[in-house]
Amino acid sequence: MVVLSIFMFILISFTGHQGGNITHGEDYLVEPLPNRVKVALGYEVFEEKEIVLSEDDWQNAVLYTELVEPILNNNCVSCHNPKKAKGDLLLNTREGIETSGENAPVVMANHPAESDLFKRMELPREDDNHMPPDGKKQPSKEEIALIGVWIENGMSFDKTIGEMGLEKSLFASFFPKTIETDYPDKDVRPPRRTVSQRSKRSDFMWSLLAKLPTI
Structure with missing residues (x-):
């Protein structure tokens, strides 16, 4: 038993x-x-790569190098690299993106709706074909949308955002976050003495005077 x-x-x-x-x-x-x-x-x-655009120089950022590549690295490359190529797909290099996969190519320039990479990312999480699979780190909706923008605009690996003529609003979530408050930006003066503090000082002075010898 x-x-x-x-x-x-x-x-x-x-x-x-x-x-x-x-x-x-x-x-x-x-x-x-x-x-x-x-x-x-x-x-x-695979160390996560930070994605932050500069407000002053965002147009000179290479779309693939500074945005698309980090998105793929942070969410997809752990399962699609030379040591672990699920579905025979490699997403860590340009050659891998353009040619690898069981049903290659997984991306079709100018056609995100026909690109398996983008379509799978857009599927609901509960869908068996959704990628990355449930339980893995998931890209944000802004990151998924940007993959679509990249494919739709020719899938360039070397053009800057400015050269591709893309609008700044597409990258709003990738700029540094600023914290705004309703408080004025002024120096705070030290508080004045309270009534009780002034009273204690006055009592102390009177006690000293009382101890002085009289003439």
């Missing part, structure tokens, strides 16, 4: 693990771990 119970436990654990692999990916147990732990376990770590 004990042996049967152990066998059933092992069987349930195995099938549960396999189900998790299918649903969330083979590294779903490792995904939440800190990067240093992943490295110690032999997993390749």
Whole structure:
């Protein structure tokens, strides 16, 4: 009976693990771990790239290098790289984006609606074909929209935003966030003495005077 119970436990654990692999990916147990732990376990770590445009120089930013590439790196490359190419798709290089994949190409210049990369990102999370899969880090709706803008405008890998003639409003969420308040920008003076403080000072002076010898 004990042996049967152990066998059933092992069987349930195995099938549960396999189900998790299918649903969330083979590294779903490792995904939440800190990067240093992943490295110690032999997993390749892709450091997240910050996406911030300069208000003064945004038009000179290369759209792919400074926006599209970081979006793919932060959300897709962990599953689509030379060591782990799910669906035979590589998203870490230009060549990989243009030619790899089981149903290559996954992107079609000027046609985001026909590009599998964009279509899968736009699908609802509960859809089995949605990418990245549930349980993985998800791009924001602004980042997904920008992938569509990039494809729709020729899918250039070297043109700047200005050269592509794109409007500033498309990049509003990628500028540094500023915190505004209703308070005036003035120096705050130190508070004046309160009545009680002045009263204590006066009492102290009178006590000193009372101690002076009379003539």
